[in-house]
Amino acid sequence: MAAGGSSLVMGSAVRLGRCCRLNAWMPGLVPVRGSRYNPYYLEPEIYKERHQIPVTELGPEEAAALELRTTRPIKAALSHQSSSVFYDFLVSKFTNMMMLKGQKLLSRSIMSKTFESIKRKQIESYHKASESEKDAIECNPYKIFHQALENCKPVIGLTSIQRGGKSYQVPTPLTDNRRRFLAMKWLLTECRENRHRRTHMNERLSQELLAAFNNEGNVIKRKHDLHKMAEANRAFAHFRWW
Amino acid sequence: MAARGWRLCAFLQRCSGCSMAMNVPTPVRMSLLVRLIGTSSCLHKKNMAATFHEKYTEEFIKQQIEEFNIGKRHLANMMGEDPETIGQEDIDRAIRYLFPSGVFDKKARPIMKHPLEIFPKQRAVQWGEDGRPFNYLFYTGKQSYYSLIHDTYEQFLNIQMYEDQLRDKGLFSLDCKPINLSGSRWLTKEELEEMLVEHISDQDYLYFLRLLERMLSLPYCSIKEEYVLKFRRRMEDQSKKQIIEALQFDESGVAFSKGEGKRKTAKATVIVRDHGSGNITVNGVDYLFYFPSLQEREQLMFPFQFLNRLGMHDMECTVHSGGISAQAGAIRLASSRALLSFITEKEVESMRQAGLLTPDPRVRERKKPGQEGARRKFTWKKR
Numbered sequence: 001m002a003a004g005g006s007s008l009v010m011g012s013a014v015r016l017g018r019c020c021r022l023n024a025w026m027p028g029l030v031p032v033r034g035s036r037y038n039p040y041y042l043e044p045e046i047y048k049e050r051h052q053i054p055v056t057e058l059g060p061e062e063a064a065a066l067e068l069r070t071t072r073p074i075k076a077a078l079s080h081q082s083s084s085v086f087y088d089f090l091v092s093k094f095t096n097m098m099m100l101k102g103q104k105l106l107s108r109s110i111m112s113k114t115f116e117s118i119k120r121k122q123i124e125s126y127h128k129a130s131e132s133e134k135d136a137i138e139c140n141p142y143k144i145f146h147q148a149l150e151n152c153k154p155v156i157g158l159t160s161i162q163r164g165g166k167s168y169q170v171p172t173p174l175t176d177n178r179r180r181f182l183a184m185k186w187l188l189t190e191c192r193e194n195r196h197r198r199t200h201m202n203e204r205l206s207q208e209l210l211a212a213f214n215n216e217g218n219v220i221k222r223k224h225d226l227h228k229m230a231e232a233n234r235a236f237a238h239f240r241w242w
Numbered sequence: 243m244a245a246r247g248w249r250l251c252a253f254l255q256r257c258s259g260c261s262m263a264m265n266v267p268t269p270v271r272m273s274l275l276v277r278l279i280g281t282s283s284c285l286h287k288k289n290m291a292a293t294f295h296e297k298y299t300e301e302f303i304k305q306q307i308e309e310f311n312i313g314k315r316h317l318a319n320m321m322g323e324d325p326e327t328i329g330q331e332d333i334d335r336a337i338r339y340l341f342p343s344g345v346f347d348k349k350a351r352p353i354m355k356h357p358l359e360i361f362p363k364q365r366a367v368q369w370g371e372d373g374r375p376f377n378y379l380f381y382t383g384k385q386s387y388y389s390l391i392h393d394t395y396e397q398f399l400n401i402q403m404y405e406d407q408l409r410d411k412g413l414f415s416l417d418c419k420p421i422n423l424s425g426s427r428w429l430t431k432e433e434l435e436e437m438l439v440e441h442i443s444d445q446d447y448l449y450f451l452r453l454l455e456r457m458l459s460l461p462y463c464s465i466k467e468e469y470v471l472k473f474r475r476r477m478e479d480q481s482k483k484q485i486i487e488a489l490q491f492d493e494s495g496v497a498f499s500k501g502e503g504k505r506k507t508a509k510a511t512v513i514v515r516d517h518g519s520g521n522i523t524v525n526g527v528d529y530l531f532y533f534p535s536l537q538e539r540e541q542l543m544f545p546f547q548f549l550n551r552l553g554m555h556d557m558e559c560t561v562h563s564g565g566i567s568a569q570a571g572a573i574r575l576a577s578s579r580a581l582l583s584f585i586t587e588k589e590v591e592s593m594r595q596a597g598l599l600t601p602d603p604r605v606r607e608r609k610k611p612g613q614e615g616a617r618r619k620f621t622w623k624k625r
Contacts, residue, residue, distance in 0.1 A: 036603040044597025048548055051592040067424050069595050071477040076575075077597035079567050081549045082540045105535055 008141075041075045042068070048083045080104075082232060088142060097184050100211075113202035115141035118209060138213070148212035152183035152219050155232045161239050170239045171230035185221045187212070194218060252429060298361050306357035313354065313556075329593070365439050387446055388440035397466045398457045405462050421458065421467050426474040428454070433475070481591045484538065486582045501580030505571035505602055508564025512576035516584070518556025524573070525560055538570035545578040545598055549589060555581075575601055 046053065058066065080092050091111065099107035118141040126137045138144055157174040174182070192203040211217030215242045270328075314333065318325040320335045333354050341352040341428045368385070369375040377386040379392075408414040429437070431447040454473060457463055463470070489497045497516040502509070521530040522542060533539050557577060561569045578598040580588055593599055609614035613621050 032609075037603075041600075044595065044600075046548075046596050048550075051595065064424075070479050070481070070591070071425060073480055074595055074597050074600055076600040076602040077544070079541060079571050080537060081597075082544045083596065084540060084543065087540070104537070108535075108537065 005232070021208075037075055038073070041073050044074050044077045044081075045069075046077055046081050046083050046087075065156045089143070090146060093180075094145075094149075094184050094187075098188055110202050110205070113200075114209070115145070117202055117206040118144055121206065121210065144213045145209060148209045149187075151181050151212050151215055152186060152223055153179040154182055154223050154226050155179075156227065157182070158226065158230055158233065159240070162237075163239060168236045168239060169233050170231065170236045171233055172240055183219075183223075186222055190218050244347060244552055275534040287343060298362065300366070303357055303361060306361070310357055311353075317354070318396035318618060334491065344462050360569050363436070363439055377584070384440060384442065384446070386440045387442050387450075390438065391450065394450070394453050394469075398453070398460075401457065401460050401462055401466055405460065406461070416461055421464050421470060423458075423474065425477055426471075427477050429473050429475050434473075481594055484582065484590060484594065486590065489583045498583075499583040500582040501576040501578070501582075503572045503575030503577075503579060504602070505575060506568040506605055507563050508561060508572040510559055510569065510572035510576045512560075512580050513558045514580040514584075515556040515558070516554070517553060520553040520555070522557045523559065525568075533566065533570060535566070538566060541567075541570040541574045542577070544574055545581055545593070548593065548596060548598065549581065549585060551581070552585075555584075571602060574598070 017177050034056075053065070055063065065154070080096075081087065095104070095107045095111050098110065100101075119139060122137060122139045122141075122144070126134060126139060129137060156171050156175065157178070158169040160174045161170045187208060190207055191201060195204045208217055208219060253491060314328055315325040317323075317333060319334050320340075321332070323336075337352055337354050343351045345351050368377065368380055377385045377389065379388045383390050402602040407413060417493070428451055431442070431444065434447060434450070435442055456465070458470065487499065489499055491497055499514050501512045501514065503512070504510075524532040529539060529542060533542070542557075543552065547557065558570055559573050559576070561573055564572065575598070578593060582593075582599075585593075590599075609615055612620075
């Protein structure tokens, strides 16, 4: 069996000219969706720890990926990415989704105010709680954010499939990226629409995040509704052919 | 022309009393007269070699090479260089000096290169005097390509035969050394065309690659390793392409290094000094006042934090043009490049894989006519 370089690797934003097989060195390769990078460029690895793992401890896939990275050019790190301990991938994704009209500063300030208000509320409840309950209260706003997002992620989704002129809602599995996206999207739509006009975004967000952390609130309700619909439409699951 | 002469003299012989001068040796003439009776005339009418639409004959190219070599020596004499050791760069410089040209297209300017680089490689005549082609696959139209495919498939069948022999003996096993293909790539379509001196289509190229991959999927493919490696090219390590400047030392013996970086329209130059305490000055102002936002300051610190050198260096930056984020990105690239002089090779490779050493190619897309912006179209109105 051939090792190493005969495996075929390709990013999703590339369309093939005329041929059907995926290969990074095929002619007729055209970058679609307007990436300024040549399709050969690979994504950067910004986490310091991953670079310090010695080669012997890597698995076979990771070793092959490292081999590939030594011979390929790498894209530049984005301007919101950094190797510092304060950089969080999920928080940065959520900030970008919350941003409107390119106002990153505003989005970031809302995020930091949200975390501050979460922390304040939790500290308040920590001081009010009895000794036995103090251990159960989580004060780290990042952990609360991650847990809330996990709780909001739907397990199964619905797609519309047309059969005999009528469109049915068919339950489908979702990829990780899609689940994360849906969770964030629901949080944001909930906080933007269902609020009093004088409540600020950071207050509303902190309320919603704390509720999601405790498996309550409108976003969790929406997730459960989706699950119920999927369960109800179980009969149509065989309509899916992929 | 000579053949016509023979036929003419044959005709004239029949009509006797001809006093035309025959400047041909008689025995040859007689033997040719005998030959002429049975053969068809079409084969003798044209010079078969010349029907090939050969752009440049071999003699022509040889002559060009001689002229080039003589011309090189003349040029060396003119420019005061040594005729024996004059190189292509010296020739280019001399031509640019002697024939200065302000033509916009670089390819339209006068060049003096070896004829083999200028005239495209073309195949010699593929058939002999009698018009029969040498290669048995000539009439396929792509003889080198198809003969290559036949050879490759022959190797494939040989591997299968070898495996069958082993199976008969009972020595067949699946754990055998595979061919090491890491760090190499398949040759590109252009390289294959160069190798075959023939034009091939995309589908042909892909079929050839598929055939090779099929060959590699056999367990005992390592017996034909040499053959397969002919079609692999080494990929050089990207980290070797980084230009690392040497450390410089100022009067007090403190090491420093300079770096330049660009991002969108912003351009930055940076001096990173050793034995510092993490002070960063941008355009004479402290970085805390120049970049009030946290994201930009994180970008400035990214390279240092990645290398665990946060409080060890002082940085002095000058940056102009561009916006806030663009300036921060330019300083980040410049400081990464400056830091290359202080660190080991492994750390250089880690930095490259973290994306710190690649200049970001994303720039503002131009507005197109007929649209409101780069992508946004005008509002569609039904009437």
